[in-house]
Amino acid sequence: xxxxTASLTLTSTDLFDDxxxxxxxxxxxxxxxxxxxxxxxxxxxxxxxxxxxxxxxPVVKGTTNAGENGRVYIANLxxxxxxxxxxxxxxxxxxxxxxxxxxxxxxxPKAQHVNDIEITPSVxxxxxxxxxxxxxxxxxxxxxxxx
Amino acid sequence: MAITAGITLTxxxxxxxxxxxxxxxxxxxxxxxxxxxxxxxxxxxxxTTTSASQYILFDADDYPSGPAKAGKIxxxxxxxxxxxxxxxxxDTKTIGRIYAGDFAFLPWSNVDGTNDIKIxxxxxxxxxxxxxxxxx
Numbered sequence: 438x439x440x441x442t443a444s445l446t447l448t449s450t451d452l453f454d455d456x457x458x459x460x461x462x463x464x465x466x467x468x469x470x471x472x473x474x475x476x477x478x479x480x481x482x483x484x485x486x487x488x489x490x491x492x493x494x495p496v497v498k499g500t501t502n503a504g505e506n507g508r509v510y511i512a513n514l515x516x517x518x519x520x521x522x523x524x525x526x527x528x529x530x531x532x533x534x535x536x537x538x539x540x541x542x543x544x545x546p547k548a549q550h551v552n553d554i555e556i557t558p559s560v561x562x563x564x565x566x567x568x569x570x571x572x573x574x575x576x577x578x579x580x581x582x583x584x
Numbered sequence: 585m586a587i588t589a590g591i592t593l594t595x596x597x598x599x600x601x602x603x604x605x606x607x608x609x610x611x612x613x614x615x616x617x618x619x620x621x622x623x624x625x626x627x628x629x630x631x632t633t634t635s636a637s638q639y640i641l642f643d644a645d646d647y648p649s650g651p652a653k654a655g656k657i658x659x660x661x662x663x664x665x666x667x668x669x670x671x672x673x674x675d676t677k678t679i680g681r682i683y684a685g686d687f688a689f690l691p692w693s694n695v696d697g698t699n700d701i702k703i704x705x706x707x708x709x710x711x712x713x714x715x716x717x718x719x720x
Contacts, residue, residue: 532691543680
């Protein structure tokens with residue numbers, strides 16, 4: 438069984454009068470079970486040179502994804518603090534990741550174009566972006582050649 | 585002032601994939617387009633639900649709005665029973681589910697005061713969620 442763990446830390450010594458030191462670790466399981474998620478898109482690193490929206494995890498046309506426990510990691514590797522990527526799901530803007538920012542969130546892709554995740558870079562001068570999904574969905578690319 | 589968020593994703597060789605996965609990154613949480621740290625927070629909070637109804641966790645009207653406002657949201661399902669989950673939604677859009685022990689860390693674009701952050705427990709049994717918002 439695949440065992441993948443995610444750990445998150447949030448720290449600050451000066452946000453409050455008290456210090457913040459939050460730490461969590463979780464094992465990634467299939468929905469409602471203790472069986473590990475066993476598929477991944479792999480960690481992709483890409484250099485984007487247009488402000489065109491793109492889909493890092495394409496959902497297969499005409500299908501649905503019943504599994505509900507995918508996880509998505511996206512990071513903006515830019516070092517220019519003014520550069521950002523806009524992350525959307527379907528037609529809803531989740532938020533912006535500025536230089537160095539990352540996100541880690543659950544994902545229910547459902548049918549194509551319903552909950553597709555999209556990334557829109559803020560500049561066309563070149564930005565590095567990194568992303569990966571860990572999941573057990575049947576219907577995100579790559580797709581069967583017959584379909 | 586500085587707030588640092590770090591994430592590590594690990595899997596042993598031959599487990600998720602043939603090679604080992606060891607991804608680790610961290611970032612300082614800053615205001616939009618600047619190196620100045622986010623300075624406001626909701627504080628770390630806990631909510632125990634006893635209904636399967638949808639709850640508004642962060643009402644967008646209560647926070648500064650606009651495309652160039654940075655916000656970060658932390659959510660954790662503190663339950664231990666694998667079947668219990670929260671469905672996370674923004675406005676009317678379902679994002680996904682966090683099951684027992686799972687957490688999420690995501691940006692929040694409160695563009696026009698409509699992007700409420702909402703949770704829906706999987707059952708009416710007691711479910712506890714931990715959550716926190718950092719914003720400018």
